[in-house]
Amino acid sequence: MLTGVLGRFALTLFAASVIIFALMRAVPGNPARVALGVNATEEAVAELTSQLGLDRPLPVQYWEWMSGLLRGNFGTSLSSQDITPLVIDRAQVSLILVSLAMLLALVGAIPIGTWLAQRQGTPAATVVTAATQVGIAVPSFLVGILLVALFSVQLGWLPANGWVPPERPGFIRHLIMPVVALALVQGAILTRYVRSAVLNEAGQDYIRTARSLGASRAGAIYRHGLRNAALPVLTVAGMQLTTLIIGAVVIESVFVIPGLGTMLLDAVAVRDLTTVQTLVMLLVAFTLAINLLTDIAYRLIDPRLREAA
Template identity: 45%
Template sequence: MLRYALTRFGSLAISLLIASLVIFLVVEVAPGDPASYMLGLNAQPDTLASLRAELGLDVPKIQRYLNWVGGMASGDFGTSYTYRTPVAQMIADRLWVSLPLALYALGLSVLLAFPAGLFAAARRGHTGDVAVMSATQLGIALPNFWFAMLLVLLFAIKLRWFSAGGFPGWSNPALAMKSLTLPAIALALPQAAILTRVLRSALLDTLAEDYIRSARAKGLSRRQALWRHALRNALIPVLTIIGLQFSFLLAGAIIIEQVFFLPGLGRLIFQSIGQRDLIVVESVVMLLVFAVILVNFIVDLAYAAVDPRLRAR
């Protein structure tokens, strides 16, 4: 197990290094100069040069990359070009919106998917199974930002049960959770559809095993065999998908945060791209990549803990 963990950790470190290099190169190649954006088109050359030196943009790109990576390794994400505040503080403020939103959406996804997957597996080939699979196909095909706009039209504009956007802060937790409800539902729908199909397939594969047939031969009904034996053994691939979904929800809520005007990491990326605040864009994207890779690493370790066959690889 230790050898497997060290191997996966080495893979994690290499992935982070490659990701940091790709992110830096892509952002730096993008057209537009932050200093020129801040001073405008009519800025004097000496003023522009002075600002570039103040922002650290006058040093070679390789030196800027090394300074950026070294700073992140020590917890220093740099200073925003636009707001002149530490990027780490900006990320911490926005994370208190994006992280609860991701957890909320993941919780809703699990609450929707488990009953639906169990229901479909227990009624394979019947009308209920067909209805659930049709609904999940629709949930996967439906763009979540379009579904988010439908939720706003119905529950915010017509029924006035929720606000159309914005975030009041955590001084009132109930009001804060209410403001995250519609975005969480919009994010959870496609993830619940995917999880439902995975759970149904895992359950049906498990129900075809010999030990399930033996349990049925001893007198257990299909539903009893499903609950007592099949569900526990079908959870391994399902838990893997749940872990991957969390990282996706944390990193993939950018458009939903724009629709609902939530001050999260996704909206921060959009604003920073428009303002050419390169250090913020690079740091936030790198943080999201790190979250995705870290969750995958934890899922791999958890998978190996319950499946000894993986440790020998």
């Protein structure tokens, strides 16, 4: 069964690479002329086109691009700069941002969602449920702008933008608002799924059996129900993590964070074909890898799927 999952992952990744390559080549215009400007001579354009390999047959271009990615060589930008070290540095920034945001969202969503399931129908639970609905409706970039207006402009507690490496002072202060902006929206979504999953498990026979043996409702849920409730939540968390990656692209622009998102937008602005297709491919590969790990984790947690395999 694991072999089949890995096979589907490889085929999907291959199909995605072909689609991305084809779409990039479908964009009208010569990227070399864009890089050199309208006043460039035909000789200069032809020379840069040859340097970038854009005059070679498409199958050759695709093979060189993919073989380079598999070797860890991400190619050369229109400015003839090796983008591999830049991608690695930017990826570390985005990984820190996305990982902390998802961790914060889960840390908040699991206890709050469980509490909502136990307090269903109470005024406090109704207010919190309504707040999560608002959180789902508000995009993360708007949350980021509101946080900047409050904590930077009005109160002056936190820096409005920028990035500080982890080893330097001020790292946490610069990271608080972008992480919270991403986590609030994802946390609101996950809270509702946790609530629904716990409510579903609370009505199962094994919970009633545990309560008949003397366990409280909360004790039965925490001791027996959360494991089963984690299965659908895990699937949703995996899907939301992919959404979080896309949201991070916008948040990096709002807070001027030098991650993959800002690098991608800058490359699009100058029509840097190699950089754009490489970054899009890396984001797609990361998204597919998350889905793969989610599928594997689901099978490890649920013994019924292991038996079926």
